[in-house]
Amino acid sequence: MPFIPRRRGRDDDASVEQAPAGSEGRAPSEPVADHTGLFNDPDEGRARSSQSTGPSGLPYEEPAGRGDTTELDLPENEPVALRRSSDPRDDDRAADHSQDRIEDLAADGSTDREKGGVAVVREPQPNDSDDEYQWHTGIRRPTGRPDAVEFVETHKAFGRNKILRGLNMGLPEGMISMILGPSGTGKSVCIKHMVGLLYPDDGDVLVHGESVPSMGLDHLLAMRQKFGVLFQDGALFGSMNIRDNVAFPLRQHTDKPDKDILEIVDRRMDEVGLGEAWDKFPNELSGGMRKRAGFARALVLDPSIVLFDEPDSGLDPVRTALLGELIKEIHDETMDDAERLDWPHKPAFTLITHDIMTARRVSQFINVVWRGRIVESGPADELFNSENAFVNQFLAGASRGPLGMN
Numbered sequence: 001m002p003f004i005p006r007r008r009g010r011d012d013d014a015s016v017e018q019a020p021a022g023s024e025g026r027a028p029s030e031p032v033a034d035h036t037g038l039f040n041d042p043d044e045g046r047a048r049s050s051q052s053t054g055p056s057g058l059p060y061e062e063p064a065g066r067g068d069t070t071e072l073d074l075p076e077n078e079p080v081a082l083r084r085s086s087d088p089r090d091d092d093r094a095a096d097h098s099q100d101r102i103e104d105l106a107a108d109g110s111t112d113r114e115k116g117g118v119a120v121v122r123e124p125q126p127n128d129s130d131d132e133y134q135w136h137t138g139i140r141r142p143t144g145r146p147d148a149v150e151f152v153e154t155h156k157a158f159g160r161n162k163i164l165r166g167l168n169m170g171l172p173e174g175m176i177s178m179i180l181g182p183s184g185t186g187k188s189v190c191i192k193h194m195v196g197l198l199y200p201d202d203g204d205v206l207v208h209g210e211s212v213p214s215m216g217l218d219h220l221l222a223m224r225q226k227f228g229v230l231f232q233d234g235a236l237f238g239s240m241n242i243r244d245n246v247a248f249p250l251r252q253h254t255d256k257p258d259k260d261i262l263e264i265v266d267r268r269m270d271e272v273g274l275g276e277a278w279d280k281f282p283n284e285l286s287g288g289m290r291k292r293a294g295f296a297r298a299l300v301l302d303p304s305i306v307l308f309d310e311p312d313s314g315l316d317p318v319r320t321a322l323l324g325e326l327i328k329e330i331h332d333e334t335m336d337d338a339e340r341l342d343w344p345h346k347p348a349f350t351l352i353t354h355d356i357m358t359a360r361r362v363s364q365f366i367n368v369v370w371r372g373r374i375v376e377s378g379p380a381d382e383l384f385n386s387e388n389a390f391v392n393q394f395l396a397g398a399s400r401g402p403l404g405m406n
Contacts, residue, residue, distance in 0.1 A: 145172040147206070148305050148348035149194050154203035156189060156372075163189050164200070165372035171305075171365075174338075174346030176331055178359050178380070180394070181369035182403065187352045190369075191307050195227055196220045207305070208345055225253055228298030228306040232313050236282040236293060243269070243278040246297045253301065268296040271333075272326060288319040292326070299330065304343065308351040312358050324361045327351070356397055360384070368394060370403075 147170035156164040163186040171177045179187050192198040193205045196212050205212045207223055215223060236245045243265055250261045269275050272292040282290055291311060298306055308327070312320040327349060334347040351362065359366060359380070367377040368391050376383060376391045386392055390402045 145174055145346075146209075147171060148173045148208060148345065149350070150206040151190070151193070152204040152206065154193065154200045154205060156186070156193070156198065156200050163372055164193075164203075166203070167369070167372055167374065169367050169369070169374050169377065171348055171350050171367075173304075173348050174335060175364040176327065176349045176351070176362055177365040177367065178363040179350065179352050179367050179369055180354060180356075180359055182354060182394070185369050186372050187354075187369060188309055191229070191309055191352060194305075194307065195224055195229070225301055226304050228301060228303035230291070230294045230298045230306070230308045230311055232310045233287075233290065236290060236297075238282050241279050241281055242274060242285070242293050245282070245293060246300060249297060249301050264300055265296075268299050269293075271299075271330060272296045287314045288323065291315065291323060295323075295326070295330070299334075302334075302337070304338075304345045304347055306347070306349045308349070308353075310353055311351060312353060312355045317357075320355070320358060321361065324358050327362055356395060359395070 149171040151164075151167045151169040154164050154167040155162075167186070167190075169179075169190070179190060181187055189198065193200060193212070194207065196215065199213045207226065210223070212220070212223070236242075237248070240248070243262070246265045246269060247261050250256060250264060254261075256264075266275065266278070269278060272295050274289065274292055274296065277285065277289065282293070285293065295311075311323055311327070315323065331347065331349050337343070338346050351358065353359065363380040365378070366380050366383045368375045368383065370390060376386055376388050383391060384395055386395070392398075393400070393403055
């Protein structure tokens with residue numbers, strides 16, 4: 001929406017300069033008011049002021065638009081407009097000055113001109129003051145594998161809150177990847193972009209080389225079946241027992257007979273250690289058991305990409321370690337299945353977390369995210385020995401370094 005300046009009256013702002021009354025007929029050689037509002041010649045100023053009244057003795061008011069001085073409500077980063085004068089020669093001089101200024105800025109590429117309109121002069125803008133970590137380079141160490149998911153210069157904001165600021169990130173096939181970073185850096189927002197629940201404001205998100213924002217609805221729904229997702233608290237249906245919860249994706253997205261569905265469900269539940277709890281409801285399970293049930297449900301469609309959103313949240317250290325070991329075991333088994341069945345894409349497991357111990361136990365590839373950008377990414381053993389000050393501080397859990405409480 002174009003900016004429309006609002007004319008402000010005389011009483012709206014005491015700081016607005018007022019043109020001296022009776023100035024419309026003044027010759028160019030007569031004294032004029034300086035920026036303080038006083039005449040260059042005080043005696044002549046007093047004499048002129050005594051003559052600046054109308055027939056009734058009241059102060060003379062000039063017609064609006066002639067000697068009237070107004071101020072525009074312009075944004076702080078917009079140039080202040082030149083004040084108009086009643087002298088046409090002043091208009092010519094101002095126009096020449098403005099045109100010279102526009103040409104100078106146009107040479108620097110800082111002027112926008114619309115055909116048939118006015119030129120908008122924009123002063124050069126400083127670097128983003130809200131981003132003190134300009135050293136984010138997105139350094140990535142190669143793995144020799146194709147990416148299951150790739151973010152390309154991805155931007156996302158909610159109002160004025162910028163979440164992703166040109167994110168470049170890849171999640172390689174056949175590996176357990178981690179997206180690590182402090183709370184509020186956009187890790188969970190990344191998951192929503194991967195499955196098409198959010199679209200980027202700018203940039204792209206690719207799944208197996210295909211652009212998610214460019215997909216039609218049918219294509220998008222088919223693409224989502226490549227994903228399995230373990231949510232933070234399992235996200236189980238409270239009105240279903242565990243077996244029906246795990247069977248839900250198969251009943252929704254396949255035409256398999258119920259006998260085949262239950263065979264797949266029982267196999268996956270045995271893998272996560274819930275074979276004896278098939279008839280229990282979610283409110284009868286511990287937090288760790290709900291996580292494992294959600295994990296089993298995420299695997300029943302044999303997805304090529306499995307996402308874990310804070311899998312360790314709400315778990316004690318022992319169950320967190322056991323869940324990490326389970327993730328590694330299932331990934332190894334899925335890799336064997338992919339080799340045996342010649343899947344077109346190797347399975348990619350991705351954990352969204354800020355738990356360093358889980359990263360040390362499980363991760364093979366790490367992306368460190370801060371303020372919507374990649375600080376560094378690469379094989380886990382290399383990043384745990386990184387010389388980057390931010391990465392070193394975060395992965396060591398140290399209190400001293402670029403990252404503070406704010």
